[in-house]
Amino acid sequence: MTTVSDQQKLSYIAAQAADARVNLEIESEGMTLNLGPQHPATHGTLRIIARIDGEQVIRADPVMGYMHRGYEKLTEVRTYPQVTTLINRIDWLGSFANEVPFILAAEKLMEVEAPPRAQWIRTILFEMSRIANVVLFLGDMAVQVGAITPVFFAFRDREHVLNQIESVTGGRFHPNFDRIGGLKDDFPKGWIDETRQVMKKMRRFCDEIEVLVMDNEIFQARTRGIGVIPADVGLSYGLSGANIRGSGVDRDLRRDNPCGLVHDQIDWKVWTHPDGDSFSRFWVRLQEVRESTGIVSQLLDSLPSGPVMAKVPRIIKVPAGEAYVETENPLGAMGYYIVSKGDLVPFRVKIRSASFSNVSITPWLLQGVYVPDIITILASLYFILGDIDR
Amino acid sequence: MMTLGELAYWELTSLRVAGGLAAVLLVAGTLVYIHLFKLVSFMQSRLGPMEAGPYGSLQLLAEVGKFLQKEDIFPRKADRFVFAAAPFVVLMSTFLLVVVVPGGPDAWFVDNDLGIYLAMAVSSVSVIGVLMAGWGSANKYSLMGGLRATGQLIAYELPLMLAVVGVVIEAGTMNMQGIVLAQANGSIFGWSGLGNPFLLTQFVGFFVFMIAMQAELTQSPFDMPIAESELVTGYMTEYSGMRFLMFFIGEFATAGVFSAVAAVLFLGGWYVPGLDATSNVFNVIGPLVMLGKVVFLSFLVFWFRFTFPRFREDQLQRLAWKFLIPIALVNIVATGILKVAF
Numbered sequence: 122m123t124t125v126s127d128q129q130k131l132s133y134i135a136a137q138a139a140d141a142r143v144n145l146e147i148e149s150e151g152m153t154l155n156l157g158p159q160h161p162a163t164h165g166t167l168r169i170i171a172r173i174d175g176e177q178v179i180r181a182d183p184v185m186g187y188m189h190r191g192y193e194k195l196t197e198v199r200t201y202p203q204v205t206t207l208i209n210r211i212d213w214l215g216s217f218a219n220e221v222p223f224i225l226a227a228e229k230l231m232e233v234e235a236p237p238r239a240q241w242i243r244t245i246l247f248e249m250s251r252i253a254n255v256v257l258f259l260g261d262m263a264v265q266v267g268a269i270t271p272v273f274f275a276f277r278d279r280e281h282v283l284n285q286i287e288s289v290t291g292g293r294f295h296p297n298f299d300r301i302g303g304l305k306d307d308f309p310k311g312w313i314d315e316t317r318q319v320m321k322k323m324r325r326f327c328d329e330i331e332v333l334v335m336d337n338e339i340f341q342a343r344t345r346g347i348g349v350i351p352a353d354v355g356l357s358y359g360l361s362g363a364n365i366r367g368s369g370v371d372r373d374l375r376r377d378n379p380c381g382l383v384h385d386q387i388d389w390k391v392w393t394h395p396d397g398d399s400f401s402r403f404w405v406r407l408q409e410v411r412e413s414t415g416i417v418s419q420l421l422d423s424l425p426s427g428p429v430m431a432k433v434p435r436i437i438k439v440p441a442g443e444a445y446v447e448t449e450n451p452l453g454a455m456g457y458y459i460v461s462k463g464d465l466v467p468f469r470v471k472i473r474s475a476s477f478s479n480v481s482i483t484p485w486l487l488q489g490v491y492v493p494d495i496i497t498i499l500a501s502l503y504f505i506l507g508d509i510d511r
Numbered sequence: 512m513m514t515l516g517e518l519a520y521w522e523l524t525s526l527r528v529a530g531g532l533a534a535v536l537l538v539a540g541t542l543v544y545i546h547l548f549k550l551v552s553f554m555q556s557r558l559g560p561m562e563a564g565p566y567g568s569l570q571l572l573a574e575v576g577k578f579l580q581k582e583d584i585f586p587r588k589a590d591r592f593v594f595a596a597a598p599f600v601v602l603m604s605t606f607l608l609v610v611v612v613p614g615g616p617d618a619w620f621v622d623n624d625l626g627i628y629l630a631m632a633v634s635s636v637s638v639i640g641v642l643m644a645g646w647g648s649a650n651k652y653s654l655m656g657g658l659r660a661t662g663q664l665i666a667y668e669l670p671l672m673l674a675v676v677g678v679v680i681e682a683g684t685m686n687m688q689g690i691v692l693a694q695a696n697g698s699i700f701g702w703s704g705l706g707n708p709f710l711l712t713q714f715v716g717f718f719v720f721m722i723a724m725q726a727e728l729t730q731s732p733f734d735m736p737i738a739e740s741e742l743v744t745g746y747m748t749e750y751s752g753m754r755f756l757m758f759f760i761g762e763f764a765t766a767g768v769f770s771a772v773a774a775v776l777f778l779g780g781w782y783v784p785g786l787d788a789t790s791n792v793f794n795v796i797g798p799l800v801m802l803g804k805v806v807f808l809s810f811l812v813f814w815f816r817f818t819f820p821r822f823r824e825d826q827l828q829r830l831a832w833k834f835l836i837p838i839a840l841v842n843i844v845a846t847g848i849l850k851v852a853f
Contacts, residue, residue, distance in 0.1 A: 154652075176824060266821065268731070339821070
């Protein structure tokens with residue numbers, strides 16, 4: 122039963138060899154620089170083993186798994202409503218967005234559909250968690266390049282969005298608000314007007330970041346032409362989200378695969394940038410925050426009335442079958458593959474998270490760059506460690 | 512009445528040491544409070560320290576107390592002597608630098624005819640300390656930080672000195688006191704109401720000097736040697752407690768002292784227009800005027816520091832060799848020609 126595949130053997134040997142390399146002292150040819158798992162730039166526990174010659178990287182290997190929390194296994198002993206508590210910790214900055222594809226997949230298996238108002242609110246919260254997530258990237262990227270102030274602006278303005286999410290869901294970081302067949306609650310009174318104001322603030326924040334960070338010549342010198350991902354390489358590594366749109370690939374699941382969310386009901390645009398460098402990834406994300414504020418405002422204008430919960434049984438048993446739903450989450454394409462045997466608990470859940478694929482390109486991307494550029498490139502790929510290790 | 516000249520040598524020396532300590536440490540404390548604690552906090556939409564003392568003014572004492580309590584950790588493979596001595600070497604260059612800065616017509620530490628030359632020379636000593644810290648720590652991050660710092664400090668010493676040459680040509684002296692007096696007694700097209708602060712004629716030199724100074728202080732956008740997002744804190748990574756505090760003081764004290772040198776060179780030093788430069792008043796208000804100018808110039812330093820991203824190592828070398836040094840050289844030639852012509 123416990124046969125070890127060749128690939129597992131190889132990856133074990135590679136990990137051992139990586140550890141052995143780190144333990145070597147300074148050698149005659151270049152040296153091994155171990156970034157992480159505790160390092161300010163990895164904002165989590167990612168470890169990069171870089172073989173460097175002077176300031177130039179010869180080879181860099183990411184080592185993942187320092188934060189593995191076993192969510193895929195844990196879901197197998199939790200009922201469907203309990204699973205959302207768990208999975209909104211995957212990408213902890215945009216946690217509501219993690220719940221959506223799981224709930225959609227479960228709904229697909231149960232063949233229930235949320236009422237229109239629930240779909241609208243879901244999409245609004247989905248986009249707001251995107252804003253809460255990517256706004257932090259916009260500040261963090263500046264920190265990694267060396268400007269300290271923008272991240273404080275990011276935290277300041279992200280607070281407004283988090284307050285709005287909190288007043289609906291009761292949780293700032295872990296809403297646990299999405300239910301099979303709808304949502305836990307409707308908006309509180311006065312929330313819609315407040316949110317319109319907040320969206321205006323976020324647009325102002327984007328203008329501020331554009332002037333303070335993106336137009337800065339030093340920032341452009343540090344990011345333009347650094348970490349270029351050609352479209353075909355990016356696609357072959359399975360990149361998604363703003364990382365692949367920054368390479369000029371016009372792919373956005375919100376538009377291409379609108380399953381259960383209502384992005385097809387409104388007027389918005391998918392931004393791409395042809396360059397594929399760190400700057401273009403930053404640019405695309407900045408435009409996407411702007412676009413998301415527009416999406417939220419439009420959805421608030423066209424919000425339908427009605428219930429927020431469809432009729433579902435009190436005890437949820439998902440019929441036997443398999444379903445895969447993928448949505449365009451803040452970090453990229455995130456999907457849940459659910460296998461059900463008709464039980465209270467899922468038989469197996471496979472989580473496809475965006476950051477894992479996004480980080481897997483680093484060995485290819487980091488070859489030949491300078492040490493400071495490792496940080497810029499990692500920051501521009503924008504990963505959340507929870508999203509890598511699950 | 513006894514004058515300073517009648518004091519014994521040891522009395523004068525101890526007065527000077529006390530004055531030097533005050534000039535370095537008080538200025539550094541002022542800068543930390545005004546700029547690091549408050550100004551930057553307001554720029555980043557926060558309040559900064561508010562609890563210790565009125566409006567957080569005693570926070571600095573609390574910080575010093577915290578650092579003094581901490582264990583003085585030596586890495587196991589560190590070169591113990593080099594590691595221990597490095598902060599002193601860095602701080603020493605700051606104290607040597609303040610020696611030549613005058614605070615009034617009679618309020619000076621050393622009235623040396625080679626004042627600015629000495630200042631430029633001793634400012635390089637800190638490179639050795641930084642390299643000692645980088646090598647002695649036996650840490651790859653520290654080593655890279657130390658090497659980057661050395662390359663950067665050597666590269667930016669040239670534009671720093673070349674920017675000073677223009678001032679020296681115009682003042683006709685290397686004596687810091689003489690430079691102040693040259694500005695105080697100067698005139699702008701025959702109008703002597705304002706004196707002639709060299710900022711007006713040497714604005715190119717001022718521009719180059721401020722950029723090179725920013726780099727010498729390893730402040731952002733030139734903080735590649737420290738680069739906390741990649742090298743943790745560069746050559747300071749392994750330091751803790753008192754020794755880290757010395758690096759920290761050195762950072763701000765050097766910012767203050769370099770600002771003081773810039774104030775003497777370009778803003779007229781202790782002189783304020785409208786008063787007689789030889790009047791005794793300046794011995795009292797001169798140091799305060801200097802402090803005001805230092806706070807203003809270091810405000811520029813910290814404003815840039817907390818606004819700009821950092822250059823990459825190769826980019827900042829390019830900026831020094833291909834941009835600042837040519838500009839400074841052209842400035843020297845132009846100053847020389849104009850000096851001869853007028």
